[in-house]
Amino acid sequence: MANHKSAQKRDRQSKVRRMRNRINKTRLKNAVNRVDAAIAAGSGEQAREALQKAVAVIHKTASKGTIHKKTASRKVSRLTRRVNRMQ
Numbered sequence: 001m002a003n004h005k006s007a008q009k010r011d012r013q014s015k016v017r018r019m020r021n022r023i024n025k026t027r028l029k030n031a032v033n034r035v036d037a038a039i040a041a042g043s044g045e046q047a048r049e050a051l052q053k054a055v056a057v058i059h060k061t062a063s064k065g066t067i068h069k070k071t072a073s074r075k076v077s078r079l080t081r082r083v084n085r086m087q
Contacts, residue, residue, distance in 0.1 A: 024066040031057040035079055039086055047083045054079060 002008045031054035038047035055076050062072035 020064075021066045024061045024064055028057055028061045028067070032075070032079065035083065039082055042086070044083075044087050047086060051079055051083050 002011050031050070035047060035050040035054050038050045058067075058072045058075050061067050062069050
């Protein structure tokens with residue numbers, strides 16, 4: 001454990017940020033998994049709906065700084081390509 005007052009505050013802040021990032025990443029992974037499941041099921045309409053929701057979650061996660069903007073763009077691009085290829 002940190003001894004200095006500023007180091008203790010840093011420790012508290014990093015724990016809060018870690019939990020926030022973890023929640024956002026879990027939400028992102030679940031959204032992507034829903035798209036994957038719809039693609040595996042072969043349901044085009046369901047895949048498009050899941051993709052639309054996943055894109056929103058991915059961009060929101062990037063805007064909060066949990067993932068980089070270019071990582072978000074790459075994920076959206078790859079998901080979109082997979083849904084489009086399915087049809």
